[in-house]
Amino acid sequence: MPAVDIAIDVGGTKTLVSAFDEKEVEPYSSEEIPTRPAEGIDSFFERLSNICLRMKGSRNINRWGLCTAGAVSPEKGKLIWSPNLGWKDVELFKRASSFLGTKGVIENDCNAAAFGEWAFRKDIESLIYVTVSTGIGMGMVVRGKILRGANNAAGEIGHTIVKRNGPLCTCGRRGCLQSISGGRGLEIRANDSLGIEIGTKEIIDRAELNEPVFKEMITEASETLGRFLCNLMDSLDPSVLVIGGSLGKNRYYFDRILKTIEENYYRVPGKKVKIELSSIEPNPNILGILSLSRRTHKD
Ligand SMILES: [Zn+2]
Incomplete structure (x- = not known):
């Protein structure tokens, strides 16, 4: 057998x-x-x-x-x-x-997913995989090698600070990317400002229905993440940026991230910015x- x-x-x-x-x-x-x-x-x-x-x-x-x-x-x-x-x-x-x-x-799970996305595509130099769900993480593969960092801690983008005196993060610091643009962060903020228990999916659905509080929250979340990813693309210039995770794959959220990147990326002649949704679903890890x-x- x-x-x-x-x-x-x-x-x-x-x-x-x-x-x-x-x-x-x-x-x-x-x-x-x-x-x-x-x-x-x-x-x-x-x-x-x-x-x-x-x-x-x-x-x-x-x-x-x-x-x-x-x-x-x-x-x-x-x-x-x-x-x-x-x-x-x-x-x-x-x-x-x-x-x-x-x-x-x-x-690491994000590194594994990044490797999978790289391996399942043909002939690409480098790939960044970003997962956006409860938290936010990243993996990067260059010519088949996973970028792990000197302390095996590369890719912790969820805990990079993007806003001075921003919302309190689960790591104890303020203004981390995931406290603004991650699912758990959105839920905590909705709870703090409105006093209600509400899931990420409902927050997005209500933003889509143009309810001002939720729309503002999702606009800030998607624009902050979009700008961050734009900076990441401009810094590292990967062949492809792949976005996965339940929140990242949400069409409404994804379209807004994409729009921010497209409006803001640094235009080097001939540069192509390729952003794709995860292709090895339902379980990239x-x-x-x-x-x-x-x-x-x-x-
Ligand atoms: Zn944090």
């Missing part, structure tokens, strides 16, 4: 596990489990190993990849720190390889970490 490739995306609330026949990009099976990070690392890995072993059945595991939010050192095989999970200094590779085998990779594991461990 042919061997199986396993891809795992560990999120703050849920973990997605997908199993693939070799060379396939459609999983033959996918399952979601609650991450429950507060119950501890041992308990999580025990549940993860049970699900992986059940999914592979009697077949062997060939390659595997695991990605998560936070600073990951693939070189040391460790998760350095993940504020979403509340985990620090975890031997991710060692723990996962004990039941998945040694042909694996670990990576999963397909990204899968393609990274296949590229790392070639047969």
